[in-house]
Amino acid sequence: MPYLDTFTGEWNAKNARHLLKRCSFGITPDLVKESVSLGLQGTIDKLFEIKPLPNPPLKYELDGTSRTEVNDPDVNYGETWVNAPPIPNLPTNQEVNKAIRARNRSLYAWSFLEMQNSGIHIREKLTLFWHNHFVSVNTNPHREYYYINTIRQNALGNFKELVKQITIDPNMLLYLSGAQNKDSAPNENYSRELLELFTIGKGAAVGIGDYTNYTEDDVVQMAKVLTGWKVRGLNNVDALTPFFSNFNHTKGDKTLSHRFNNAIISENGEDEYKDLIDKIFEQDECSRFIMRQLYIWFVNSEITYDIETYIIEPLATIIRNNDYEIVPALKKLFASDHFFENTFCMIKSPIDLMFSVTKSLLVDLPNSTTKEEYDYALVLYLAATDLNQSIFHHPDVAGWKAYYQEPLFYKSWINSYLLPKRLDFCRILVTGGDLVIDSRKYTVPPLVPVLKIASEIPNATDPNILINSLAEEMFNYAITAEQVSALKEILIPGLPDFEWTVEYSDYLADPTNTALAFSVDKKLRDVIAVMVQMSEFQIM
Template identity: 75%
Template sequence: MAYLDLYSGPWTIAEANHLLRRTSFGCSQDTLNEALNLGLSGTISKLFEVNPMPEPPLKYEFDGDERDEVNDPDANYGETWVNAPAYPTLPTQQETNKAVRARNRSLYAWSFIQMQESGISIREKLTLFWHNHFVSVNTNPHREFYYINTLRENALGNFKELTKLITIDPNMLVYLSGNQNTNAAPNENYARELLELFTLGKGEAVGNGDYTNYTEDDIVAIAKILTGWRVKSLLDPDTLTPIFSNFNHTKGSKTLSHRFNNAVIEENGEDEYKDLIDIIFQQEECSKFIVRQFYKWFVNSEISDDIELNVIAPLANNLKANNYEIAPVLKTLLSSNHFFESTFCMIKSPIDLMLSVTKSLLFSGPTATIKEQYDYALVLYSACYDLNQDLFHHPDVAGWKAYYQSPLFYKSWVNSFLLPKRLDYCRIIVTGGDLVIDDITYTIPPLIPVLTIASKIENATDPNVLIKSLSKLLFNYEVSDEQVVSLKEFLIPGLPDFEWTVEYSEYLADNTNTTLVISVDKKLRSLISIMVQMSEFQIM
C-alpha cells in the first residue's frame, strides 16, 4: 500500500481527533461527532471550504483618563479601528503610543478569537503556517492587520501568487528593508530570504558563494530586480498601499546564474518582481521546498530518504502540475494512509496546547461585553507568548525553531523551564487561579464547564466510563486500566467506585442542590485538571 493512497482504515473518534487536531486547534465532543458523521471525505471537504472573511478587530478598551484606559478618538468602543488613521494624532506622544498599543492588543486578542472559533476549518491553521513561513515583524497594528489579512485571504490559495503579494506587502517591505532598496544602494535582505527561507532553501555549499539552489550573484541580481518599492509614511492616509518608484529602480536586464539556467529578467518596471518570482517557481526545488514545510507543520519533523522519495517528491510533482495551488496537495496528504499512521509524534505548540484545553473542554470566557471577550483572549495570547510562541513577534526571520532547527524540532517547546509552565497554565484554565506573566497577575476564574462536559458522556455515573471517555476526548486513545485506577484517586480519592455512582446519580436527580453541585464540580475539575497535565495531552 503506497504512502499517499487514500486512507481506507476505520473512521473512529481516534482518526477524527487526529485529523482535526493537526488541521485546526483542538476539538470538542460536538465537533468530533460532526466529523464522525461526515466521514473522512466529508470532513476534508469541510476543512477546505472557503468561508467568508471574519469581521475586523474591534476597539474593546474604553476611552478615559484613568491609568488603564486609552484615548483613541478615531475609533468608537465596539467598532473597528482598522478604518481609522494608521497613526493617531493625539496631544502627546505618550497618548499616541498608548492608543497604538491598545490597537495591538485588540489585534492579538482578535487573532486568538479567530482560532478559538474556527470550527472544522483549516484556514486558521494555514494562516498560522504562512505567518511562520513569511515571517514579518512590525509594531504598527494597521500594517500587521493588512499583512495577516493577506495571509488569511490567500491561505488556501496559490503559493506563487501569495509570494507575489507578500513581496510588496507594506509590513514585509519595512521588515526586510525592501523599503530602503534603491538603485543607488541595493539592499539584499529580502532577496536573500526570498530564496533561502521563502521559496527554495539554500542547499549545500558547493563552491565559493555557490549553493545547490542559488548563488551569491543571484542575491545581488535579485536585489536589483526588487529596487524601487516604497511604503508611505504612517501619517499618509494611503500608507497601506505599496508604491513603485521607477526613479529608484535599477534599469536594464538582469541575468541570473547557472542555477537558474542563466535566465534573463528583462526591464519591466513595477511588474519585474512578478517575472522574477515566475522564474523562481520554475525551479524543481521550489515545489519540494514548500511541501517539506507542509510536512513538518502537519505530519512530522523527521523527513527520511524514504519519505523524501515516497511522499515529498510525488506531492511536489502534484503541486507543480497544479501551478502551485496548495489545496489539492494538502487534501491528498491529509487523506493519506501515511498521515493516519503518523500519530503521537508531534509535541503541541503553545497555541495548539492552550487551544486544545479551551476548545476540547468547551471554554467560554466571559462574553457579556466585548471587553471581557477580548481581555480573556489576550490572556491566551500572553500565555503563549510566555511559552515562546509570540504571535506577530517571531524570534527571527526563520520563524519558530520547532519547525526548522534540527535535531530538536518540536522538542524546542519543552525544557526544564517551559514544561512546568505548560502544565501549570493548562491546570489554571481548568481550576482557575492566578496566572503570572511578566510580573502581571491575571486572575482566571474556573471557566471550563465540567458539569456540561460530563453531561455529554453516556453512562458517566460509572467512573471508569467517565475517565475513558474523557481520555478519548483529550488524548488520541483510551488510557490503560492502570491509568484509570490512578486517575480515580483524583475523582474519588481512596473510595470505591459506587461512591461516585451514588453522588453523581443524586446530582443528576437534583441539580438544584447547591451542595451536590459544588461537590461534583470540584471532583470533576480535579480529575480533568490532572488529565490536561499528563504527557499524553502534550502530544498529538
C-alpha cells in the same frame, strides 16, 4: 507501502479527532460528531470550503484616562479601527502610543478569536503556517493587519501569487529592508530570504558562494531586480499602499547564475519583481521546499528518504501540476493512510495547547460584551506568548524553532523552563488561580465546565467509564489500567468505585443541591486538572 493510498480504515471519532486537531484549533465533541457524520471526504471538503473573510478587529477598550482605559477618539467602542488614521489624532506622543498599543492588543485578541471560531475549517491553521513562513515583524497594528489580511486572503490559494503579494507588502518591505533597497545602495536582505526561507531553500554548499539551489551572485542580481519599492510614512493618506520609484530602480537586464539556467530578467519596471518570482518558480525545487514545510507543520518533523521519495515528491508534483495551488496536494495528504499513521508524534504548540485546555474542554467565550470577549482572547494570546509562541513577534526571520531547528523540532516547545509553565497554565485554566505573565497577575476563575463535560459522557456513574472516556476525548487514545487506577485515586481517594456511583447518581437526581454539586464539581475538577498536566495531553 500504503503512503499516499486513500485511507481505508474505519472513519470514527478517533480518526476524526486526529484530522481536526492537526487542521484546526480546539476540538469539541460536537465537532467530532459532525466530522464522523460527514465522513472523511466530507470533512476534508468542509475544511477547504471557500468562506468570506472575517470582519476586522474592533476597538474594545473603553475611552478614558485611567490605566485600564484608552483615549482613541478616531474610533468608537465596538467599531473597527482598521480604517482610522494609522497615527491617532492625539496631542501627545504618550497618548498616541497608548492608543496604538490598544489597537495592537485588539489585533492580537481578534486573531485568537478567529482561531477560536474557526470550526471545521483549515484557513486559520494555514494562516498561522504562512505567518510563520513569511515572518514580518512590525509594531504598527495597521501594517500588521494588512499583512495578515493578505496572508489570510491567500491562505488556501496560490503559493506563487502569495509570494508576489508578500514581496511588496509594506510590512515586509520595512521588515527586510526592501524599502531601503535602491540603485545607489542595493540591499540584499529580502532577496536572500526570498531564496533561502521563502521559496526554494539553500541546499548544501557545493563551492564558494554556490549552493545547491542558488548562488551568492543570484542574491545580488535579485536584489537589483527588487530595487525601487517604497513605503510612505504613517501620516500619509496612502501609508498602507506600497509604491514603485523608477528613479530608485536599477535599470537594465539582470543575469542569473547556472542554477537558474543563466536566465535573463529583462528590464520591466514595476512588474519586474513578478518576472523574477515566475523565474524562481520554474525550479521544481520550490514545490519540494514548500511541501516539506507543510509536512512538518501538519504531519511529522522526521523526513526520511522514503518520506522524501514517496510523500514529498508526489505531493510536490501535484503542486507543480496545479501551478502552485496548494489545496489539491493537501487534500491528497489528509485523505491518505500515511496521514493517519502519524499520530501522537507532535508536541502541541502553545497555541494548540491553549485551545486544547479551553475550547476543547467546552470553555465558552464570554459574549456579554465585546470587551469581555477580547479580554478573554488576549489572556490566551499572552499565555501563548509567555510559552514562546507570540504571533506577530517571531524570534527571528526563520520563524518558530519548532518547525525548522534540527534535531529538536517540536521539542523546542518544552524545556526545563517552559514545561513547568505549560503544566501550570493548564492546571490554572481548570482549577482557577493566578496566571503570572511578565510579572503581571491575571486572576482566572475555574473556567472548564467539568459538570457539563461529565454530563455528555454516557454511563459516567461508572468511574472507569468516566475516566476512560475523558482520556479518549482529551488524549485520543486509551490509557493503561495503571493510569486509570491512579486517576481514580484522585477522583475517589481510597474509596471503592460504588462511592462515586452513588454520589454522582445522587447529583444527577438532584442537580440543584448545591452541596452535592460542589462536591462532584471538585472531584471532577481535581481529576481533569491532573489529566491536562499528563504528557499524553501535551502531544497530538
